[in-house]
Amino acid sequence: MRNAGTTILDWGKVRFFLGEVARSFTRNKGMQATAIGTVAVTVAMLGTFLFVREILTAAGGELLNQIEISVYLQNGVSIAQVDDLRTTIAHDERVAAVDFIPKKQGLQELRSRLKGQVDASILTENPLPDKLRVRARDPQDVAAIAAWIQTLPRIATVDYGQRIVQRLLQLGAVLHRVGLAVIAVFLFVAGVIIANTIRLTVFARRREIAIMQLVGATNLYIRAPFICEGLLDGLLGASIAVLVLVAAHVALWPRLLEALPFPQLASAGVDAPLLIVQLFIAGGAIGVIASWISVGRYLRT
Amino acid sequence: MISLRGVSLTYANGVRALDSVSLEIGKGDFVFLVGHSGTGKSSLLRMLYREIAPTQGEVIVDGIRVDTLRQSRIPALRRHLGIVFQDFKLLSEKTIWENVAFAMQVTGAHTKEIIRQVPRALDLVGLAHKSRMYPGELSGGEQQRAAIARALVNNPKILLCDEPTGNLDPQNTTEIMDLLGRINLKGTTIVVATHNQAVVDRMRRRVVRMEDGRIITDEERGYYYLGLGQGQILSG
Ligand SMILES: Nc1ncnc2c1ncn2[C@@H]1O[C@H](COP(=O)(O)OP(=O)(O)OP(=O)(O)O)[C@@H](O)[C@H]1O
Ligand SMILES: [Mg+2]
Numbered sequence: 136m137r138n139a140g141t142t143i144l145d146w147g148k149v150r151f152f153l154g155e156v157a158r159s160f161t162r163n164k165g166m167q168a169t170a171i172g173t174v175a176v177t178v179a180m181l182g183t184f185l186f187v188r189e190i191l192t193a194a195g196g197e198l199l200n201q202i203e204i205s206v207y208l209q210n211g212v213s214i215a216q217v218d219d220l221r222t223t224i225a226h227d228e229r230v231a232a233v234d235f236i237p238k239k240q241g242l243q244e245l246r247s248r249l250k251g252q253v254d255a256s257i258l259t260e261n262p263l264p265d266k267l268r269v270r271a272r273d274p275q276d277v278a279a280i281a282a283w284i285q286t287l288p289r290i291a292t293v294d295y296g297q298r299i300v301q302r303l304l305q306l307g308a309v310l311h312r313v314g315l316a317v318i319a320v321f322l323f324v325a326g327v328i329i330a331n332t333i334r335l336t337v338f339a340r341r342r343e344i345a346i347m348q349l350v351g352a353t354n355l356y357i358r359a360p361f362i363c364e365g366l367l368d369g370l371l372g373a374s375i376a377v378l379v380l381v382a383a384h385v386a387l388w389p390r391l392l393e394a395l396p397f398p399q400l401a402s403a404g405v406d407a408p409l410l411i412v413q414l415f416i417a418g419g420a421i422g423v424i425a426s427w428i429s430v431g432r433y434l435r436t
Numbered sequence: 437m438i439s440l441r442g443v444s445l446t447y448a449n450g451v452r453a454l455d456s457v458s459l460e461i462g463k464g465d466f467v468f469l470v471g472h473s474g475t476g477k478s479s480l481l482r483m484l485y486r487e488i489a490p491t492q493g494e495v496i497v498d499g500i501r502v503d504t505l506r507q508s509r510i511p512a513l514r515r516h517l518g519i520v521f522q523d524f525k526l527l528s529e530k531t532i533w534e535n536v537a538f539a540m541q542v543t544g545a546h547t548k549e550i551i552r553q554v555p556r557a558l559d560l561v562g563l564a565h566k567s568r569m570y571p572g573e574l575s576g577g578e579q580q581r582a583a584i585a586r587a588l589v590n591n592p593k594i595l596l597c598d599e600p601t602g603n604l605d606p607q608n609t610t611e612i613m614d615l616l617g618r619i620n621l622k623g624t625t626i627v628v629a630t631h632n633q634a635v636v637d638r639m640r641r642r643v644v645r646m647e648d649g650r651i652i653t654d655e656e657r658g659y660y661y662l663g664l665g666q667g668q669i670l671s672g
Contacts, residue, residue: 147547158529346525349487350586351514352542435507 155360160367163336167368170332170422174372175379177325178418181318182380182410188314189405195303199274204281204295206267212289217265224269224284229276234268241266264291274300322417326425333365334429341433354434361430362423369422373415380414437463437594437625438484443493443503445479445649453479455649456493461627466620468636469629470660471646477629478522480646481596484627485517486510498593515543518587522598522629524579526571526586532558533567536586543590557589558582560615562608576603584612588619595619597628601635609635633660 160167206224208217217235225233236244269284271277277300285293337344347357438461445454453476461467469477482488483495486502495502500513526535536557540550558564561581571579580603587595595616601609613635620626630636636643636659643658644651653662 145547147550148541151541151547343527343529346527347538347542348511349485349514349519349521349525350539350542351511352538353511354508356511356542 152359156363156367159336159340159360159364163339166332166335170329170365170368171372171375173325173328173332174369174418174421175375177321177421178373178376178414179379181321181417182376182414184314184317184321185410185413186380186384186405188310189410191310192307193404195307196274199277199300199303202271202274202277202295202300204269204271204277204284204293206269206284206293207291208265208267209289209291210264212265216289217267220287220289221267223287224267227280227283229271229273229280231270231272232268233270236266236268238265275304322421325421326428329365329368329421329425330429333361333368333426334432336364337361337430337433344433348434357434358427358430361426365422365424365426366419367422368426369418369420370415372422373418376418377411377414437461437465437498438627439494439496440480440483441494441496443480443483443490443495445476445483445488446491453649454483454490457649457651459644459651459654461625463625464620464623466617466626466639466641467628468639468641468643468658469627469646470631470636470643473631475646476649477646478598479649481519481598481627481629484594484596485514485519511542515590516593518590518592518595520580520583520587520595520597520600522602524571524583526579526582528571531568531570532563532574532582532585535571535582536567536589539586539589553589557585560588561585561612577605577608580604581608581612584615591624593624595624595626597626597630599630600628601630601632606634610638613639636660 206220208220221233221235224230269280271280277295278297281293281295281297284290344357348354438459440457440459443454443457444452446452457476457480459480469480471477479488483490484497484502486495486505490503493503497513498516500509502513505513526532527538530538533554536554537550540553545553555564555567558567561584563578563581563585566574566578571582574582580600584597584600587597597616600616601612604612609632616626616628617639640657640659643653643655643660645653645655645658645662
């Protein structure tokens with residue numbers, strides 16, 4: 136009957152609840168700092184890991200997209216036969232584009248590529264065969280397309296950097312699997328540390344908790360402030376981690392890009408807002424789950 | 437209102453605190469539980485609000501089967517009871533006002549209602565002027581009265597008091613017992629475990645006497661000592 140008419144928001148309750156959270160949060164600052172620090176370190180590592188993974192995936196994808204199949208033709212193939220080959224290859228669904236690169240153009244490309252490194256004028260005779268440059272729609276199909284082209288007539292050799300393609304594809308798969316495992320381990324370790332930290336604050340208040348239960352407080356009622364405390368720890372830790380990561384990204388990333396010999400990395404973008412949201416969710420979730428577990432131990436009467 | 441049938445209790449350390457106790461307490465009854473220290477009075481009360489479950493027997497409080505009650509239902513049971521604990525059990529980090537208010541907050545009471553009821557309860561036990569103090573700043577008797585105010589604030593149907601006057605001076609004792617008498621007149625069922633002979637002999641209510649975990653007598657209008665009023669001891 137007392138509950139009748141409580142549809143209007145009871146500010147007294149809200150204030151009481153916030154007071155409880157604040158009291159519990161400021162009660163032991165040392166422990167709170169430990170919990171927040173743990174979350175910050177974990178989330179920072181998690182963030183770095185996710186960032187690197189995404190960059191590598193993006194850069195790898197770009198590399199794969201640049202992979203082309205060089206099809207070298209036998210000597211003395213006629214223009215008509217080249218056209219024939221081109222149409223046959225281009226007709227395949229997996230193929231995105233086919234370009235014909237005659238000997239002369241191939242030589243020019245080689246010269247400009249070697250400029251300054253080797254004196255290209257030593258090439259008095261053109262040693263290059265005619266070639267077709269084939270691009271695949273999906274990097275996964277490169278190997279299959281190359282194998283198929285090899286079976287066509289008047290083909291000398293087919294080359295596509297087999298090793299690179301296979302490595303990149305493998306790397307992608309491994310990163311994905313290892314990534315999930317590493318994330319799970321990170322979160323677990325952080326969870327355990329926070330659970331222990333919060334358990335200490337709960338332990339200090341176990342008498343109080345017992346009394347609350349004796350006057351009829353439900354477990355949820357007793358839990359709520361602790362859960363909020365855990366959430367607060369998690370979110371504060373995550374904010375620190377995000378700040379550090381953003382600062383590090385701004386300060387270090389451009390220099391790192393210059394130092395590393397992979398121009399593909401520069402264009403590989405990361406969805407920063409999404410990543411930040413993910414990190415906050417991770418931090419908050421660790422805090423909530425850890426505190427839920429550690430309070431639970433003291434609620435069994 | 438309260439019914440115990442063949443209730444036995446053995447603590448984890450092997451102490452047999454209650455031995456096939458059966459007891460019926462009707463609505464609006466006022467019952468004194470008396471007996472030597474360590475005879476099982478507190479243990480009996482603890483079973484009523486399910487701080488412990490009996491090893492054997494049935495416990496029914498306000499129609500609720502308490503001995504087999506599920507954990508999740510225990511808070512609801514306790515909210516229907518007013519309990520004065522032998523060791524007060526006040527929250528040391530909350531003021532007296534907050535301690536009393538807390539018992540209402542857990543029931544989901546509206547803040548307006550809390551603000552109305554808490555001063556009233558504190559006034560009844562004569563503690564209104566100390567409502568902002570913490571339990572540690574109060575004397576034993578004042579803490580006891582704060583505990584009584586907390587037990588009363590929800591207007592419970594059943595009031596369980598474990599030695600509610602143990603720390604009170606005679607005048608305070610009389611005032612508190614008069615208060616309990618008035619509350620009982622309004623229909624509240626009251627069970628009081630006590631060693632206070634003067635209180636029992638003055639009130640002349642139902643007296644349940646225990647010894648070694650058993651109920652040995654149960655009188656409608658009894659004295660603290662079996663069949664004897666204070667005057668008879670003095671004159672005899
Ligand atoms: N938590 C416990 N664990 C083990 N034994 C207990 C526990 N609480 C009480 N006992 C034992 O149970 C018996 C009854 O204790 P109880 O507290 O019910 O006595 P009481 O009648 O309330 O005594 P008093 O008048 O001194 O308050 C005692 O022998 C006591 O040692
Ligand atoms: Mg006792």
